[in-house]
Amino acid sequence: MSVLIAVAHGSRDPRSAETVAAVVDGVRLRRPDLDVRVAYLDLTEPAVGTVIGEVAAEGHSSAVVVPLLLGSAFHARVDLPGILDAARVRYPWMTFTQADVLGDDSRLVDVLRARVLGTGVDRDDPDVAVAVAAVGSSDSLANRRTRTLASRLLDGTEWSGAQVCFATGVESPPADAVARLTAAGPRRVVVAPWFLAPGLLIDRVFGAFDNSALRADVLGDHPLVADVVSSRFDEAPRYQPRIDESSTVRR
Template sequence: MTTPLIAVAHGSRDPRSARVVAAAVSALRARRPDLDVRLCFLDLNAPTVDQALDAVVAEGHSSAVVVPMLLSSAFHARTDLPAVLDVVRLRHPHLQIQQADVLGQDPRLIDAVRERIAETYGGAENPGLGVILAAVGTSDPAANDRIRLLAESVVAGTPWSGGISCFATSTEPSVRQAISTVRGAGADRIVIAPWFLAPGLLTDRLSHIAEKCGPGITYAATIGSHPLLIDVMLDLYSLALAALTTHHELSA
């Protein structure tokens, strides 16, 4: 039996989110039909993480690799998901579970965001374009600082006029503040690029605020089932599987 890849998404009350995440997982299955890939959610959608792992055990598997479909190594990745996995380990002590790293700041996802921006404008040659990378925002200042650096990475090597971040929650800068800053720096057009896998209530909030900030602002698509996302997930699975195998050999 191959070790299943358990893709763990955040979950949302917005049905679009689950549909887009499911499409990404379907694309992963199409890329690797030999791999047992299962989707589950941390909250608000089913199946839950423990339900997915219970099913793995019921089908006779002795190991699983959990790949968080999360873009930030914040509370959900560092605390919430590990706590769920610890409970599952207590219930199934013979099941080996390896949590992979988050999608995080893989350069390929920056490339995916650039492509979403280029798709919005029909190409990348827009020297007057200001880019705002919109993320959730967390209580972890270091995680927010990484998003700010990512915004600079998005525009690096492009003709675009500049890039900054904004946050959908109470973290500053807000989308209004970011729009004001980018306009003040001379951008004649602005694109808001979501650092989100899928649309949902937060991306809607950002776009609705942006609509009230005047003309010349567009909203790029989320990362969605971009082929580079699939590449990253498969690589994270492979790294975690290698770590799981090494640990098993050392403890044998």
């Protein structure tokens, strides 16, 4: 049976690991042909190296590693390739293939829209405005790509607008999103997390909005998330990771 190691970022918030476990359970239901494991890059156990060691000890000859990340920056381009390079030296009989990140796949944008609708707003309500809350990066190109989520989210709706704000960094803080979304008058503002799982960062973003703002759920264990993970596994043999050994971008 082929092995899929789903690698999440990790968090001190236990809600994060619970949600990741639910995502992985969804992948297992969708892909009974795979042996699906979960591992973390930081702050949560089991670590990637630990899970790789277990897979090697069980006699497997290969594994596909799927990063449960929404952006391709330091963790996907430096941390994880480094871990896999070390594993190839330690377990020379094994083949490790790194898949692409989940990224801004159109199916995940559909999940984001579904989470907004899950707050009770109507897709045809022009008084609705959405603040999409993302992690943010010190890589301005990565932030630029994340900002495209705003226009894509509005497809098929009559919502008045959407703005991307970042929980970290100096670009587009939540306060700026509030100002832009409400500049034309009162709006029903929905805060929509572009996060796979809940945690302290999104709690901080929610705290930047007043109590009248509706709070959408994270992407979480929506069936389309498992669908994207499954696709990344299938596409892995054709994926060429972008490895940046000199990168100092941490997100």
